[in-house]
Amino acid sequence: MKKVWIITIKELHSFFDSLSAYIMLVAFLGFSGFFTWLYGSDVFLRNQADLQVFFAIAYWTLFFFIPSLTMKMLAEEKKSGTLELLLTKAVTDWQVVTGKFLACLLLVGIALALSLPYYITVWSLGPVDHYAVWTGYLGLILVSATYISIGLFASSITSNQIVAFLTALFIGMFFHIIFDVLAGSSTGALSEVFSYLSLSTHFESVIRGVIDTRNILYFLTLILGGLVFSEINLSKRNIIG
Amino acid sequence: MDIIVESLTKKYGLQRAVDNISFDIQKGEIIGFLGPNGAGKTTTMKILTCFMAPTEGDVRVGGFSIREHPEKIKQMIGYLPEHNALYQDMTVMDSLRFVAQIQGVDKKILDRRIHEMIVRTGLNPEKHKKIGELSKGYKQRVGLAQAMIHDPQILILDEPTSGLDPNQIVEIRNLIREIGEEKTVVLSTHILPEVEATCSRILIINKGKIVADGTAASLRTQAQGQEILKVRLEDVDDRNLVFMSLRQLESVAMVDFLSASEMVFEIHSKAGMSSRRGIFEMCVRNQWVITELSGIETRLEDIFRDLTMN
Numbered sequence: 207m208k209k210v211w212i213i214t215i216k217e218l219h220s221f222f223d224s225l226s227a228y229i230m231l232v233a234f235l236g237f238s239g240f241f242t243w244l245y246g247s248d249v250f251l252r253n254q255a256d257l258q259v260f261f262a263i264a265y266w267t268l269f270f271f272i273p274s275l276t277m278k279m280l281a282e283e284k285k286s287g288t289l290e291l292l293l294t295k296a297v298t299d300w301q302v303v304t305g306k307f308l309a310c311l312l313l314v315g316i317a318l319a320l321s322l323p324y325y326i327t328v329w330s331l332g333p334v335d336h337y338a339v340w341t342g343y344l345g346l347i348l349v350s351a352t353y354i355s356i357g358l359f360a361s362s363i364t365s366n367q368i369v370a371f372l373t374a375l376f377i378g379m380f381f382h383i384i385f386d387v388l389a390g391s392s393t394g395a396l397s398e399v400f401s402y403l404s405l406s407t408h409f410e411s412v413i414r415g416v417i418d419t420r421n422i423l424y425f426l427t428l429i430l431g432g433l434v435f436s437e438i439n440l441s442k443r444n445i446i447g
Numbered sequence: 448m449d450i451i452v453e454s455l456t457k458k459y460g461l462q463r464a465v466d467n468i469s470f471d472i473q474k475g476e477i478i479g480f481l482g483p484n485g486a487g488k489t490t491t492m493k494i495l496t497c498f499m500a501p502t503e504g505d506v507r508v509g510g511f512s513i514r515e516h517p518e519k520i521k522q523m524i525g526y527l528p529e530h531n532a533l534y535q536d537m538t539v540m541d542s543l544r545f546v547a548q549i550q551g552v553d554k555k556i557l558d559r560r561i562h563e564m565i566v567r568t569g570l571n572p573e574k575h576k577k578i579g580e581l582s583k584g585y586k587q588r589v590g591l592a593q594a595m596i597h598d599p600q601i602l603i604l605d606e607p608t609s610g611l612d613p614n615q616i617v618e619i620r621n622l623i624r625e626i627g628e629e630k631t632v633v634l635s636t637h638i639l640p641e642v643e644a645t646c647s648r649i650l651i652i653n654k655g656k657i658v659a660d661g662t663a664a665s666l667r668t669q670a671q672g673q674e675i676l677k678v679r680l681e682d683v684d685d686r687n688l689v690f691m692s693l694r695q696l697e698s699v700a701m702v703d704f705l706s707a708s709e710m711v712f713e714i715h716s717k718a719g720m721s722s723r724r725g726i727f728e729m730c731v732r733n734q735w736v737i738t739e740l741s742g743i744e745t746r747l748e749d750i751f752r753d754l755t756m757n
Contacts, residue, residue, distance in 0.1 A: 212548045223536055287532030291593075294496040295549045296522040443499055 209297050213305025214312065221275070221313055230271055234317045238263045242324060255332030260324055261342040261413055265406075268314065268350050269382050273374035275313065276357025277367045279306045280436065284365035289440075299440040303362075303433055307354055314350040318343060337415055345412035348425040349405060353378055355432025362439035381405040381428070448474055448509040448523060448600035448631055450495065455504035457490050464490040466655035467504070474600075477627040479646030480635035483755050487655040488635040489529050492605050495633070496526045508601065522550060525594035529605040531587060535579035539570055539589055542578060543596055550597035564592040568622070584615045591622070602626060604634040608641060620645050639747045653755040666750050673700065674716040678726060679739035683710050692729055698722040713743065 221227035242248060242260040249259060280303075283289040292302060325339055353374070360374035361367075382405055389400035389407075401407050405428075408421045450472040457465040465487040472478055482488045493499045495506055497517040506513045508520045534542050543561045552560055565574050568588040573581055578589055587607070594602060607623065608616045623632060623645050636642060642649055643663050651659040651666075659666055683689055686704070693702045693712060698720040705711040716722045723740065730737050 209549060212545070216545050219541070220534070220536065286535070287528065287530050288534055290493070290498055290528045291532055291534075292549075294498050294521060294524070294526045294528070295546065296518050296551055297549055298518065 209301045210305045210308065213297070213302060214308040217279070217306055217309030218312055221309070226275065227313055227316075230275060230313065231317050231320060234264075234267055234271055235320055237267045238321065239324065249328060249331070255328050255334050257325060257328060257339055257342055258413075260321065261346065264318075264321075264346055265349060265409060268346065269353060269378060270375075272310070272314070272350060272353040273357045273360070273371045273378065275310050276354055276361055276374060277371040278361070279310070279358055280361040280440070281365050281367045281370040285367075293440075299437050303358060303436045303440065307351075307358055307433060310354040310357070311347075311351055314354070315347065318346060318350075338413070341415045341417065342413040344417075345409050348412065349409050352381070352405065352425055352428045352432070355429045355436075356381075357432075358436045359432045359439070362436040449507075450601065450631065450633070451507040452491075452495075453505045453507070455491070455494060455506065456502050457487075457494060457499070458502045463655050465494070465501070468652070468655070468657050469504075470650060470657060470660060472631060472633065474631050475627070475629070477623065477632040477645055477647045478634070479642035479649045480633060480652065481637065481639070481642060481649060481751065482635075482652040483637065486652045486755070488652055489605055491652070492526075492529075492603055492633070492635060496524055496603055497521050522597065523600050525597065525599035525602045527590045527594045527602075527604040527607055531590040533578045533586060533589055533593070536577055538577050539565070539574045539581070539592075542589065543592055546593040547596045552597050560596055560598070564596050567595075568592045569618070583610045584612065587611060587615070587619070591619070595626070599630070601631045601633070604632065606636055607634055608636070608638065616641075639751060643747060651751065651754050658754045659750070663747060666747070667744055673718045674721055675743040676714045676716070676722060676726070677705065677739065677741050677743050678712045678714060678737065680710040680712075680730065681736040681738050683735050686710065689735070692733070693726070696722055696725040696729065698725055711739075 218227075221230075238260055241263040242257070243250075247259060249255075252259065280289070283292065293299065325334075328334055356377050357370075357374040360377060361370040363373065364370050381403070385400045385404035386406050389397050389404055392400060402420075402424070408424050411417070411421055452468060452470050452472075454467050454469050455465055456463060456467050468487075468491070480488050480491070490499070494501050494513070495508075497513050497520055500514065509523055511519045513520055534545075537545065540561065543564060544557070547557055547560060565571055568591055570585065570588050570592060573585050578586060581589065587610070591604075591607065594604070602623075604623070608619050611619060620641065623634065626632060627645070627647070634645070646663075648662055649659065649666060650657055678693075680689060689710065689712070690702055690704070693699055693714060698716050699714055699722050700717045701715040703713040703715075705713050714722055714726070726740065727737065
C-alpha cells in the first residue's frame with residue numbers, strides 16, 4: 207500500500223507541475239459554476255436551494271475532462287520508455303495501476319472539494335436537503351472513478367495519447383448515454399438490461415439518495431474491471447514483448 | 448550476489464531473440480555483454496531485470512527465481528535502461544527521491560543516500576534542474592544515480608556510455624570500475640575498447656546465442672591458439688639468411704617478411720611453444736641487434752568479427 211501511495215503522490219505532483227491540474231480545476235469549476243449560477247435553468251431560475259443543476263452539469267464535464275487526465279497515464283510512459291524505468295523497480299504492475307488510479311481520483315476529489323463553496327452559497331440562500339447534496343457528491347465520485355478506470359484501460363492499450371483519449375470517450379459514451387438511449391428505444395427484458403448497463407440510471411438513483419447494492423455492485427464491477435484489464439495489458443509485455 | 452541463467456529463451460513471434468543461453472555470474476565480476484545490434488543483449492537484460500518474462504528457462508538472482516520473486520530481485524538490482532528514459536518534467540532531486548522511496552530506501556537514510564549519489568555522480572550543480580533541461584551526459588548520470596540509489600548488489604547497465612563525450616566516458620568507466628570492486632556489474636556495449644577497459648569477463652552473444660565467454664586475454668589465446676611475434680633486426684646484410692635461420696629454430700612454425708625493405712619478420716610459434724628465447728639466443732650467436740621483439744595480439748575487434756560474422 208505504501209508503494210501505491212508513493213506512485214499516487216508522484217502522479218499528483220506531475221499533474222500540478224504540468225499545469226494540467228490547474229487547467230482542469232479552473233475549467234471544471236468555471237463550466238459548472240457558469241451553468242449553476244448564470245445560465246439556463248440555473249439556481250435562481252429554478253428558485254430552489256439545491257445543487258441538482260450542478261450535479262447534472264458536473265456529470266457531463268467530468269465525462270469529458272477525465273479522459274484528458276487519464277490519457278497520458280500509461281500511454282506516455284510507454285512512449286517515452288519510462289514504463290521500463292518504473293516497472294524494473296520494486297513495484298508490481300498492480301501497484302502502478304492503482305497508484306495512478308488513486309492520483310486521478312484524488313485530483314477529481316480536489317475539484318469536487320473546491321465546488322463546496324457552491325453548496326455553502328446555496329445553503330445561505332434557503333433550506334437545503336443536506337442528504338441529497340452528499341449523495342450527489344457520492345454519485346459524482348463513483349461516476350468519476352468509473353471513468354478514470356475506463357480511461358486507464360484506454361491508456362494501457364496504446365502508446366498514443368490521442369488514441370487513448372478517443373478510446374476512453376468512445377467506451378465511456380456507451381455507459382454515459384448510448385445504453386440509456388437504447389433502453390428507451392427497446393422494450394421488455396432488453397430494455398431492463400440496457401437500463402442496468404447505463405451509468406446514468408445508477409447515477410440518478412444515487413443522487414436521489416436511493417443507494418442499494420445493485421448500484422454499488424455496478425460501479426465496483428466497472429471500476430475493478432477497468433483496473434484489472436489495464437493490469438493485464440501492462441503484463442502483456444511478458445508474452446509478446 | 449550470484450546470477451545464474453538457465454537455458455533462457457525469449458521468442459518474439461517466431462523469432463528467437465534469445466536462444467537457450469546459460470551462464471553464471473559470480474559476485475564481484477564486471478561482465479561485458481557484447482554483440483552486434485539485435486543480437487539479444489537488451490532482451491537478456493530486460494529479462495534479468497524482471498521487465499519481461501522469458502518464454503522458457505529461468506534466472507536465479509541470489510537464489511531467487513525471476514518467475515517467483517520478481518519483487519525481491521528488482522530490489523537487489525539497479526538498472527540503467529538502454530535509452531535511459533527518465534521523467535523529463537521532474538527535477539533531479541525529486542526523481543531520485545521518488546526512485547529511492549519506491550525501492551524502499553529507509554526514510555532515515557533517504558536524504559543522505561540522495562546526497563551521496565549526487566556527489567558521486569557529479570550532479571551537484573544541476574540538482575535542482577528539471578531532467579528535461581539537462582545535457583545528455585548529465586541525464587546519463589541521473590540514470591546511473593537512480594540505478595544505484597538503493598545500494599543494489601547488482602548493477603545492470605545497458606550501454607552506459609552511449610552519447611557521452613570522451614571525458615565523460617572516462618569518468619563513467621572509472622565509476623563503474625569503482626563500483627565493480629564491491630558489486631556485480633553487467634554492462635552491455637558494442638564499443639570494444641570499453642569492454643577491455645572495464646570488464647573482468649566478456650560474454651559475446653550473436654543471434655541469441657553465446658558464442659564466447661572468458662577474459663579478454665583468454666579470448667585472444669583461444670582465437671589465435673599460438674604465439675605470434677614481430678621481430679625487427681639491425682646490422683644484418685642478408686634477409687634470406689635470417690629467414691632461414693629463423694625457420695630452423697625448433698619452436699618456429701612459420702616465418703614471414705613484414706616489410707620489403709626493412710628487417711622485420713612475423714614469426715608464428717608452434718602451438719604451446721614460445722620462440723622468444725630461441726630468437727634471442729640465435730641473434731646473440733650471429734651478433735644481430737634486436738631492436739624490437741614483441742607479441743602481436745589479435746585485436747578484440749577481430750575476435751568479435753570472427754565470432755559474429757559467419
